[in-house]
Amino acid sequence: MSKIPVTLITGFLGSGKTSLLNQLISSYPEKKIAIIENEFGAINIDSELVTNIENKEVFELSNGCICCNLNDELYLVLQKLIQSDHQFNHLLIETTGIADPSSILASFIMDPFIKKKFVLDSVICLVDTENGQRLLENESIFIKQVAVADQIILTKSDLAGKAKSDILKGELEKINRFATLGEALFGKSENEYLLDSFSYDPAKVYQFVLGVEGKSDTNKDKHGIESMCYTSCIPMDQMKLAMWLDAFLTFNQDSIYRVKGILYLGGLENQIILQSVHTQFQATVGKAWDKEEQRESKIVIIGKNLNRKVIEQNLNELLLN
Known part of the structure; x- marks a missing residue:
């Protein structure tokens, strides 16, 4: 059985996450979508879609989609979905407005x-244009939601006006210049087809790292968000690297948002594609190094107030002598 893609929808309170859910349901009639919400009610999913609420754990919608509450551990909710009689081929998860999505991403x-049954597609973050500037100044969770996103959509930009929207876009790009940035006009995203971008696919990570190399930030913005790219032509010790990553992500879980990399590890003839979320990291075997290709590790770290000098020193200590 092929793995089921998972799209995470995040954004602060009132940003329009449920409106986007309803748009996605209608934009993909060929998909059998399952939805996990932190809170479920008629005011969330369009009430006319709800056809069967006898099972309080899994709700059936009139278009064939199903919905359930995230009222247990994520593992248990996913297990219930898999074991139910409902068939689905895409999973949407809507987080609460004050939630850090990193812990959910880390589970996948x-x-x-979860890894056996599901594969991460992307993270979509909705931003209320009217209140975005205020949130940037006062809500650290909102900044985290923006920082981990693969796609950012400005909502209510038609109400806020172009000038306000343009200023906010500039601020968001300083925090996360690697995400695609779009708008939702009159409650509907201008891009109807937001699913199946597969930002976590190793090939996408590979292209991302190559695109970032040499372009990481030299100065942090006022929110302290920045990126750095470490490179080395000396192979790395895979055991030492794994131990360092585990400690590095654990002790810096509030300030390190994403790590992506192409690794040149001693004793291996293939590239290793690295990606991390929150305190967890995943290494996937990539293509074999070409004979004429320069073997080189490239690691991109995105976070808040990065101590570049210390991080580079730590990574240099992982190189094989």
């Missing part, structure tokens, strides 16, 4: 059961 690259 860490838990063996």
Whole structure:
């Protein structure tokens, strides 16, 4: 059985996450979508879609989609979905407005059961244009939501006006210049087809790292968000690297948002594609190094107030002598 793609929808309170859910349901009639919400009610999914609420754990919608509450551990909710009689081929997860999405993302690259059944597609972050500037100044969770996103959509930009929207876009690009940036006009995203971008696919990570090399930030913005790219032609010790990553991500879980890399590890003839979310990291075997190709590790780190000098020193200590 092929793995089921998972799209995570995040954004602060009132940003329009449920409106986007309803748009996605109608934009992909060929998909059998399952939805996980932190809170479920008639005010969320369009009430006319709800046809069967006898099962309080899994709700059936009139178009064939199903919906359930995230009222247990994510593992248990996913297990209930898999074991239910409902068939689905895409999973949407809507987080609460004050939630850090990182812990949910980490489950999809860490838990063996979840990894066997599901694969991360992308993270979509909705931003209320009217209140975006205020949130940037006062809500650290909102900044984290923006920083981990692969796609950012400005909502209510038609109400806020072009000038306000343009200023906010500039601020968001300083925090996350690697995400695609779009708008939702009159409650509907200008891009109807937001699913199946597969930002976590190793090939996408590979292209991302190559695109970032030499272009990482030299100065942090006022929110402290920045990126750095480490490179080395000396092979790395895979055991030391794994131990360092585990400690590095654990002790810096509030300030390190994403790590992506192409690794040149000693004793291996293939590239290793690295990606991390929150405190968890995943290494995937990539293509074999070409004979004429320069073997080189490239690691991109995105986070807040990065101590570049210390991080580079730590990574240099992982190189084989």
